[in-house]
Amino acid sequence: MTGTADVVVIGGGQAGLAAGYHLRRKNLDFVVLDAQHTPGGAWQHAWDSLRLFSPAAFSSLPGHVMPAQPGEQYPDAGHVVEYLSDHERRYGLPVHRPVRVRAVHRDGERLRVMTDTGSWSARAVVSATGTWWRPLLPAVPGREAFTGHQIHTTGYRRPSAFAGQRVVVVGGGNSGAQIAADLAVHDGIDLTWVTRRPPRFLADDIDGRALFDAATARRHALDEGRTDTGGVASLGDIVAVPPVREARDAGLLKAQPMFDRLLADGIRWRDATSAPVDTVIWCTGFRPALSHLAPLGLRGTGGHIATDGTRVLDEPRLHLLGYGDWTGPASATLIGVGRPARESARQIAELLA
Template identity: 75%
Template sequence: MSRVLDVVVIGAGQAGLAAGYHLRRLGGLDFAVLDAEPAPGGAWQHAWDSLRLFSPAAYSSLPGRLMPPQHEETYPDAPHVVDYLTDYERRYELPVQRPVRVEAVRRDGAYLRVETDSGVRSARAVISATGTWSRPFLPAVPGRASFRGRQLHTVRYRTPGEFAGMRVIVVGGGNSGAQIAADLAYDTELTWVTRRPARFLADDIDGRALFDHATARRRALDEGRTDGGGVASLGDVVAVPPVREARDTGRLTARPMFTRVTRTGVVWADGTRAEADVIIWCTGFRPALAHLGPLGLRGPRGHIPVQGTEAVGDPRLHLLGYGDWTGPASATLIGVGRPAREAARAVAALLG
């Protein structure tokens, strides 16, 4: 029988690296981090060119290592984050193996059997940190399949130059939708569509305040106090400088959601039409959990019920970085540190 690892971490994006950091700090654990990507950086290496963090570098850091500032940029771009994650992985000598794609996790007696495209690993515990980027969500809008122009999701968008002079509809009222719409507001005939009126956070609110709010909410819930609402109660869009500029110059005004797509554009409930060459769907993601399917733990909404980060149906499995349901602000750089520490400690306690 091959060597049994204490822990397998699946995914070497920000959540997987934070888990690796805390496992390394605890000491005495034989673990590996399996990453499907051929290079460090997680999903950040696939982001669009103009993407900016919502927080300054010092407030976008993983545990143990502050992100250095980016020259003359308050809000770092994606390549800067990739460089930071690459350095982080090297600095803490995290045992990342890549490219290794995990295909399934199954129960195997006292162990969890991790099946990959490069063989099988057996582990006493698994921390799944595969994120959401690989599972883009497209809504079931009537007529979407009939559109003769180009359709793409956030994950395929790169630069506004590709669409210069075109009629572009951007769908989505979150941060991705607002940033991409702002990116396209100058050189395209832009229509920005949101399911509800666009809600910009106050200009002085960025990721620092959002993390503080999420942490305070979790503390209130743990103490049995009234739920004041998650970060969504503050608004949907962080007004980073490019978004703020496009908004303040009148280029970023949202229209309500259309009712159907036609071969050449979209139609609203009142019969108003807009022709389009391109529709960009900034409509979010779903957690990438297919590899955990054989464990039979998923609930009716597709999520795996958790207590903290621990799967309710199997304490050997922890989920990290998929959203607030796996730790407050755990899908952010600064927010994933605390649930990663809790997951590592819980795993160490379980393994004795």
């Protein structure tokens, strides 16, 4: 397929849908290209017990409040997939799938988006591919020599796959705590949870609403030249959603220091203490999935693409949406992506005018 549109949005997850909603309100001609076969973005690949950090009403995309999930204060990933699917249908967003974007090139006054099904010519592009597709694995000594099983957060689904195993969960963030809690309450799994520093649980009454407010306050402080408030990091690293809280209060979430290296059949700490291990689950974060933008030559020092909000400084026809605080406060969250999406649509409308 070869097509033409004023705006091409790359990615049909939460950020892409938020962009589509605001582009529609600006009456712009646009398409959304999504590599997935079905709606729901990365949420459809999450582990079974994953929970949002906020109640449904505070986890909504623009224009459409997420309904509550019966019996759940914090909705699970399946509920989010249903919500995103409904959001896409509700606004009739022009999503093409499965379409995998390979590269974006400059083409005179336009940008050419190359895909596995053809190319699209656009006057502006919104990249909203997120980070799920680029998991980060740390360079821990011995990782290549370990003969057991290794997976990242992206490969974890449910505890039953690890029955009878000795499992190490690496990571002191929300993913590490939630997966460790998921494994800890199941008999027959010998769990070790390791973190680089002692886990920092947020107060039990703090959820995603407070995190969004903290991220926004930090962004405003930095923009105005005031002292860095520390944002979300100043509050802690782990939101105590009910499963995490229950495992913690039962004494099942006791973190060990990060090990020094992997052995062929286990792990070893700096003091030479060792332990046998069958599986390592790396809950060690992600990086932005931006390889499709490589032909534009935008990466600067440290591989970072410089932006003003979501707009790329060296290519103002391109906007980056949903990659974290550097492209809008809490923009990698459902509740946080709406504001930068609205600003992106406004700036694109002005550019095309």
